[in-house]
Amino acid sequence: xxxxxxxxxxxxxxxxxxxxxxxxxxxxxxxxxxxxxxxxxxxxxxxxxxxxxxxxxxxxxxxxxxxxxxxxxxxxxxxx
Numbered sequence: 001x002x003x004x005x006x007x008x009x010x011x012x013x014x015x016x017x018x019x020x021x022x023x024x025x026x027x028x029x030x031x032x033x034x035x036x037x038x039x040x041x042x043x044x045x046x047x048x049x050x051x052x053x054x055x056x057x058x059x060x061x062x063x064x065x066x067x068x069x070x071x072x073x074x075x076x077x078x079x080x
Contacts, residue, residue, distance in 0.1 A: 008074040009050070015070050016056075017045050019063045033062040 020030055020041075027041040034040070043049040044059075051059065060067035 008077060010047075011077055012056070012070055012074050013045060013047070013051075015073065016059055016063065016065075019060075019065045023063055025063075030059070030062060034058060 020027070025033075026038075027045070028038040031038045031041045040049075044051050044055075057067050060070065
């Protein structure tokens with residue numbers, strides 16, 4: 001099976017992970033806010049699973065960050 005990860009996707013996940021750490025949250029704490037298990041956060045942060053758009057929006061909301069800003073950063077990186 002082909003690797004479906006891209007530089008843009010990796011950048012988005014890096015930004016989410018950095019935001020989680022900046023917020024002082026563990027994976028378990030973020031998972032609790034999302035109503036899921038720590039493994040969910042671990043798996044998307046390490047690339048074992050992908051986030052769908054709704055999950056992405058939920059994670060951004062719980063981290064208190066602007067999802068549009070992350071998308072804009074990924075899109076601008078793709079143009080360079």
